[in-house]
Amino acid sequence: MERKGLRLMHKQTSKKVDMPPGSLAYIGDGTPAPTKVSVMDYTETEVREKIGITPEECLPLRDSPSITWLNFSGLSDVETIRQLGEAFGLHPLVMEDILHTGQRPKLEQYDNYVYLVVKMIYRGENGKEITYEQLSLVLGKNYVLSFQEREGDVFNSLRERIRNNKGRLRKSGADYLVYSMVDSVVDNYFPALEKVGDRVEDIEERLTKNPDPVLLGDIYHLKREVIFLRKSIWPLREVIASLMRQDDDLVSPGTNTYLRDVYDHSIQVMDVVDTYTDMLSGLLDVYMSSVSHRMNEIMKILTIVATIFIPLTFIVGLYGMNFRFMPELSNELAYPAVLIGMTGVSILMLFYFRRKGWL
Numbered sequence: 464m465e466r467k468g469l470r471l472m473h474k475q476t477s478k479k480v481d482m483p484p485g486s487l488a489y490i491g492d493g494t495p496a497p498t499k500v501s502v503m504d505y506t507e508t509e510v511r512e513k514i515g516i517t518p519e520e521c522l523p524l525r526d527s528p529s530i531t532w533l534n535f536s537g538l539s540d541v542e543t544i545r546q547l548g549e550a551f552g553l554h555p556l557v558m559e560d561i562l563h564t565g566q567r568p569k570l571e572q573y574d575n576y577v578y579l580v581v582k583m584i585y586r587g588e589n590g591k592e593i594t595y596e597q598l599s600l601v602l603g604k605n606y607v608l609s610f611q612e613r614e615g616d617v618f619n620s621l622r623e624r625i626r627n628n629k630g631r632l633r634k635s636g637a638d639y640l641v642y643s644m645v646d647s648v649v650d651n652y653f654p655a656l657e658k659v660g661d662r663v664e665d666i667e668e669r670l671t672k673n674p675d676p677v678l679l680g681d682i683y684h685l686k687r688e689v690i691f692l693r694k695s696i697w698p699l700r701e702v703i704a705s706l707m708r709q710d711d712d713l714v715s716p717g718t719n720t721y722l723r724d725v726y727d728h729s730i731q732v733m734d735v736v737d738t739y740t741d742m743l744s745g746l747l748d749v750y751m752s753s754v755s756h757r758m759n760e761i762m763k764i765l766t767i768v769a770t771i772f773i774p775l776t777f778i779v780g781l782y783g784m785n786f787r788f789m790p791e792l793s794n795e796l797a798y799p800a801v802l803i804g805m806t807g808v809s810i811l812m813l814f815y816f817r818r819k820g821w822l
Contacts, residue, residue: 486559487544487545489538489564490562495539496539496613497540498540498544499514500517501536502532505633507628516533524606525603525606527605529605530605533608534608535608535609535610535611536611536613541562545558548561553576567698569702576713577601578600578602579599579702580597582648583596583651584648584652584692585617593658593659595691598611598644600641600645602713607637607644617648618647620647652732659685659689663743666681666746670753682747689740690740696736703729767816775808775809
């Protein structure tokens with residue numbers, strides 16, 4: 464997310480100052496994408512999928528013995544989100560947080576469900592910039608509600624596993640589906656971090672060759688990205704830890720075993736982010752040292768030039784005095800002798816500077 468997007472979000476947030484808590488309005492980066500609702504309802508033996516489901520059609524799925532995954536992509540249809548939230552008994556503050564996409568990763572426990580927020584992070588269309596997207600999840604007894612800002616996510620392989628009955632998804636409950644979604648989000652951090660690592664190495668290579676001012680901007684830009692990345696990932700560990708502490712009726716002990724693995728992955732991600740943060744700080748120090756060294760080299764050359772001209776200026780000033788009687792002025796060899804002497808002084812000084820290692 465760029466600084467422009469952050470400023471826009473803060474500006475939109477300020478519009479809610481006089482609104483009561485629980486007021487529903489989209490607050491995010493730019494114009495919200497059109498809302499599309501899809502459902503995957505599955506058991507161990509069958510899978511049913513539908514796109515374009517209404518809140519009324521969702522209501523019977525709430526108490527269905529099958530596992531239901533309702534996904535909202537795009538948050539422009541506030542009314543549909545409100546109706547679905549009321550159908551599933553969501554607290555108004557939860558619906559407000561779903562529509563406010565600047566939330567910090569967190570977990571909140573309610574009577575019949577758990578609400579959690581994580582950040583999906585993946586490479587942008589140009590392959591360089593990192594794209595951030597808020598993912599809100601509601602875990603109930605037999606259902607999972609997911610809300611994302613845009614169409615497209617990191618769950619395509621997860622959907623294929625459900626369709627093809629691969630792994631444990633079709634044999635497990637809604638808690639295992641949430642684990643699989645969080646696991647997909649965390650696993651997708653690594654390719655994004657690899658791209659950050661490539662950019663860090665590129666800056667490091669350019670820095671050793673030519674520390675130009677453009678590099679300083681690149682370092683600061685990448686450092687901002689890494690800082691935002693850290694802010695998105697750091698709270699995720701506590702989210703996973705809180706999910707592991709939930710009651711057995713929502714999160715089974717068997718799923719906790721897998722959540723511990725995701726927790727370990729989140730620690731690995733944080734270690735990588737901290738490494739890149741330290742590397743960028745080091746590169747910034749190297750850049751400043753390189754600029755300072757270059758400035759010192761320039762000042763050294765200027766000092767040597769000025770030092771060479773000090774005795775020459777003295778000689779020229781001596782014979783430039785307005786006295787009528789100066790014996791050397793009447794000698795026809797005086798002028799070339801002075802030039803030869805000045806040249807000799809310059810050569811001797813250059814030889815001395817080189818011997819001292821100043822040149």
